[in-house]
Amino acid sequence: MNASTRYGPGIISGRLRPRPYHSALRGERIGYVGALSSCLFAALVSFFLILAGPARAQDNAALVQRFATESFNDIVGAVNGLATSGSPRAAPVIEALRDGRLVYRASDRAVFIRRPDNSFVNALTGDPAADIGTTRPVRLNNNVRRAIDAAVGALSLLHPDPARRISAAEAVFKSRDGTALAALEAAIGQERDARIKTLMEEARAAVVVANPQASEADRIAAIGIIQRRGDQDALAMLGSLPATTPPLVREAAESAAVGIRRTLAVWEAGQNVWHGISLGSVLLLAAIGLAITFGVMGVINMAHGEMVMIGAYTTFVVQQVIRTFAPGLMDASLFIALPMAFLVAGAIGVAIERLIIRHLYGRALETLLATWGVSLVLQQAVRSWFGPTNREVTTPSWMSGSIEIGHLAITANRLAIIVFAAIVFAALLVFLKRTPFGLQTRAVTQNRRMAGAMGIRTNWVDAFTFGLGSGIAGLAGVALSQIDNVSPNLGQAYIIDSFMVVVFGGVGNLWGTLVAAMTLGIANKLLEPYAGAVLGKILLLVFIILFIQKRPRGLFALKGRAVE
Amino acid sequence: MMLTRFLFEKIDRAGWVFLVLLGIAAVLVPVLNLAVPPGSMFHVSNTAVGLWGKYMTYALLAIAVDLVWGYCGILSLGHGAFFALGGYAMGMYLMLQIGPRGVYAHPTLPDFMVFLNWQELPVAWWGFSFFPYAMVMVALVPGLLAFVFGWFAFRSRVTGVYLSIITQALTYALMLAFFRNDMGFGGNNGLTDFKDILGFNIQSQTTRAVLFSLSVLALMAGYLVARAIVTSKAGKIIIAIRDAEPRTRFLGYRVENFKLFVWTVSAVMAGIAGALYVPQVGIINPSEFSPANSIEAIVWVAVGGRGTLVGAALGAGLVNFAKSWFTGAFPQGWLFALGGLFIFVTLFLPKGILGTFTDWWRSRQRKPEPPAATSASQPAA
Amino acid sequence: MLIDPMETQLPGDPVKAIERPQVVTQSLLYLDGVSVSFDGFRAINNLSLIIAPGEMRAIIGPNGAGKTTMMDIITGKTKPDAGDVIFDGQVDLTQLDETSIANLGIGRKFQKPTVFEMHTVEDNIEMAVKADRTVFGTLFSRHSAEIWRRVDDILGIVRLGDHRKRPAGDLSHGQKQWLEIGMLLAQDPKLLLVDEPAAGMTDVETGATADLLKDIAKTHSVVVVEHDMGFIRELGVKVTCLHEGSVLAEGSLDQVSSDERVIEVYLGR
Ligand SMILES: Nc1ncnc2c1ncn2[C@@H]1O[C@H](COP(=O)(O)OP(=O)(O)OP(=O)(O)O)[C@@H](O)[C@H]1O
Ligand SMILES: [Mg+2]
Secondary structure, three states: OOOOOOOOOOHHHOOOOOOOHHHHHHHHHHOOHHHHHHHHHHHHHHHHHHHOHHHHHOOHHHHHHOOOOOOHHHHHHHHHHHHOOOOOOHHHHHHHHHOOOEEEEOOOOEEEEEOOOOOEEEOOOOOEEOOOOOOEEOOOOHHHHHHHHHHHHHHHHHOOOHHHHHHHHHHHHHHOOHHHHHHHHHHHHHOOOHHHHHHHHHHHHHHHHHOOOOOHHHHHHHHHHHHHHOOHHHHHHHHOOOOOOOHHHHHHHHHHHHHHHHHHHHHHHHHHHHHHHHHHHHHHHHHHHHHHHHHHHOOOOOOHHHHHHHHHHHHHHHHHHHHHHOHHHHHHHHHHHHHHHHHHHHHHHHHHHHHOHHHHOOOHHHHHHHHHHHHHHHHHHHHHHHOOOOEOOOOOHHHOOEEEEOOEEEEHHHHHHHHHHHHHHHHHHHHHHHOHHHHHHHHHHHOHHHHHHOOOOHHHHHHHHHHHHHHHHHHHHHHHHOOOOEOOOHHHHHHHHHHHHHHHHOOOOHHHHHHHHHHHHHHHHHHHHHHOHHHHHHHHHHHHHHHHHHOOOOOOOOOOHHHO | OHHHHHHHHHOOHHHHHHHHHHHHHHHHHHHHHHOOOOOOOOOOOHHHHHHHHHHHHHHHHHHHHHHHHHHOOOOOOOHHHHHHHHHHHHHHHHHHHHHHHOOOOOOOOOHHHHHOOOOOOOHHHOOOOOHHHHHHHHHHHHHHHHHHHHHHHHHOOOOHHHHHHHHHHHHHHHHHHHHOHHHOOOHHHOEEOOOEEOOEEOOOHHHHHHHHHHHHHHHHHHHHHHHHHHHOHHHHHHHHHHHOHHHHHHOOOOHHHHHHHHHHHHHHHHHHHHHHHHHHHOEEOHHHHOHHHHHHHHHHHHHHOOOOOHHHHHHHHHHHHHHHHHHHHOOOHHHHHHHHHHHHHHHHOOOHHHHHHHHHHHHHHHOOOOOOOOOOOOOOO | OOOOHHHHOOOOOOOOOOOOOHHHHHOOEEEEEEEEEEOOEEEEEEEEEEEOOOOEEEEEOOOOOOHHHHHHHHOOOOOOOEEEEEEOOOEEHHHOOHHHHHHHOEEEEOOOOOOOOOOEHHHHHHHHOOOOOOHHHHHOOOOOHHHHHHHHHHHHHOOOHHHOOOEHHHOOHHHHHHHHHHHHHHHOOOEEEEEOOOOOOOHHHHHHHHHHHHHHHOOOEEEEEOOOHHHHHHHOOEEEEEEOOEEEEEEOHHHHHHOHHHHHHHHOO
16 A cells, blocks of 8 residues: 555645636736836835926926936936826836936937837937937936836826736825825826726825825725725725824724625625535536436446546547647637547446446445446556646637626636536436436336336446446536646546535435535535635535434435335 | 364364464564575565565455455445554654654654644644553554444444445545644654664564564454454354344344444454554555555455455455566556456456355365255354 | 443333323233325324234235335334334334334344345344344353254244255245244244235145244234235234225224225225
């Protein structure tokens, strides 16, 4: 018994591959560290901006010309003046200065930018300039550098790229630097995008709240704006007011914080439930085939996880083929993979039933062992064939990205899996309820011998059922290939969790499986923040072990004499 | 007196062969290892002693599994948990024996605790430096867990596949728990780097030979206990429970108590096997709890023949021997072979090697003579 | 000797000390207003039945009348939804499980013979013989001449002496029936519930079974379910006819079989 951990940490611990759903939209707000620092300087720049107020009125030419000097103080003034001018030339000029590529001709104080290819452009117009004669670089010292950094921040508030403006506003919100106020006001005046404007107003409110000079009424009004924002950052901001804050403002901040916390808690629970539902859908997909075979045939298929794995590998192969022969179809690859996976896994399932399980009827425990043997063989076969490492499966474009509803982040891949699980579930329900095959299956579930006596070919029903269960596992594999690593161990990671779902839900009907999968998925996600992923999972396992004591045959047990 | 009567009345022929061979091995292997010079063709190599010692502990685990599965019909997919718990109890003792010789040279705390910045020994570790206490724990911890688990499960009449699956959940949950650092059992890495046991260097060949002999003796003792149980009247009830549980109830036997009894005895046996395993392989880590390990133990029993005890031990030896051979000669093939073995045995050899052999032997013996009452286990008055 | 806490546990709590009418305390088995339904189907419907100590009662009724279900209720296999089941005038059987009820002295032969197929015939009987039934009691039980004498006696009575060393699974259907009756005898219960003992037996054997039951009834109370009217007539005891889970008629066989309603349910309309 050497250290073979074929059973990796299972899905209950949340194996959904971490997709950047945070960054997708929240990211725009929270931003990267770089943006943050640049915006700290945006605050600084506005400080200078106030000093250099009159510069605003001057025209671009004069602004640019001010760089043609040897005096550091003048250069600082020039940077500040240009940064707050709103001139489209501000960014390239200041960036060139930062990189030491800004030069001037002492003779006529014309300013040029040296491009990386050592050609020059006119700093004022951006037109190429040839034969510029002898020039001197505009000099830099630490003061100038600081001014540049600050200017870059302020420029970000006015930057044409909305993402830059958002991160700049967010940074001000976090820094609450009073000196950024003027730049903010200027930016708010110009901003056209309502969402960014709101962000900037929130940033302004943050500055005002933290500003001891502002009137109490203004500060309390600003608190209102921040409460409307209502996220973690708002909370952090309200929680760290300066010590000198007057009691009235402090009180308003505290009550706002309580309000935010309450709504946030609801949103967070909502987010957890959402994640739980998506995890539940994964569990449902993985377990429902198992539940059908267990329900109808009374056998536990230990190779079920491998059927899932085979479905995932089928997806991989289908995508390989598409990539070579019809790259344009890549976005549709999953729709081609689904029937393929169903057929491949289903066929293997039928083969297993015909070759092995058929001979073991009425010996549930032996079946369990034999199918475990099958699972080892399949795992090793896939490992020998495709190699032991993870295989890359492409996510079609329509499955990436996300939308945000309030504070809920809804990622497309989770949504797709939930919808898919729902479709599979509904289809199965209809299939088992409304088709002759379904009727026969249910008859065999309830009383195998009687069904046989009535002319139902129970062995065909068995083979089909096993094929169906395996086929659905294959479908689950296609879905899982999108959120988990496609490796030979894929199935093992899900099999125990699938057992838990089946045991918890009972085999009386499919709804039991649905309820069990969703309960376990949601409970897991709700537990996770408090107990951590692993402990949460342990708690659930213990819960199921105890639950089985109360209901030895699960939530929805089959009743009647046939069971005994 | 009672013992000799037991030996002569209750041990069948296979049992005798088994016990005698083991007795010889217990003496001969250490002698051939220690006293015969390495060049000689009779020399038993050090690796062989270690390997066979390991097989002995597996065989004991197999007997434990056979007792519950072969005789009582409880297919436990979690016996590896009891094995590992016994192993951990032994590992904790060995860990505390390292003392200040660890990498961090802390006088009392094992290395991993120093590494985690712990200041003192967690309560669970108290007393483990005291050998008798550790030995009691080797039996008590798996026994107690099995008792509590069984008490709930059997009382609620969880049976068949459901029981198998929750035993699997049990060992899986334990594996996850032991992987956590804050459980205080060394997390991922488990317990290792042992130095000595009862003052004897654990690396020395003499210690290893003694551990081998002890494993053989434990296996013999385990077999005798199991055999005593299954040949007693309680054994008949246990088999009756396997074959027709409700009927046994209507006869007035408290089924859950009988199950609980064999279940707990079996868990203790598994724990002892684990405790002997750890000093011989030099490490115990959470992967011993892995569900696959428990299932592998089931294969040993299935291959050897369940409900035969001797067969279970034989199966453990054969399968592990094959595993050692495969992983050396043909590493990719092992899982194919193991999986195939599983399928083959369940389909074609439901009684396992020993069961099939005994059937064949009996039918061969029976032919010439008129049917004789050979299987009598209780002489009629 | 070890004392095992699990072993000392006694059957549930004794019945609530409520006043019970005379008839309860004097009867061996008292069923009143018992109902049970499965998924809405009423298998037993307000059933009342009284068996006096030492009485033998025959129960008849069409298929699905609830005869076996009634035995399930008495032996604790099925819990009734409503009603009283009192044994020996004081023990509430609905509160107890199968084991406790068996140990109170209620033995049962199943409609479908169930014996321990892997055990030999004699071991089947031996396990049934009244003796210590605890884990440690059986674990350390020594070979007892007394028990084996009893096994021999019973094997003689059920005429399986020649087959004593054979696995019970090898027996024919009828032999299994006999074996199960033998196990019932070995238990030596106060009340025997015998479900269709004559099914699958030849006429001669049926007669022998009837004789055996009559013999047993001298010292025990017996409830026999049977479809074979000849067999019932031979027993010559009070007959209860069940239909749709409740008592349709009660009295001597002649009375019952001339009852309008009984004829109706048996023959249909
Ligand atoms: N566990 C159960 N689940 C569902 N229905 C049950 C159960 N037990 C009994 N029944 C139903 O109760 C009814 C009575 O069954 P029961 O076996 O008692 O009839 P019976 O009188 O013994 O018939 P027979 O003469 O055929 O043996 C039947 O319709 C049966 O289907
Ligand atoms: Mg009946």
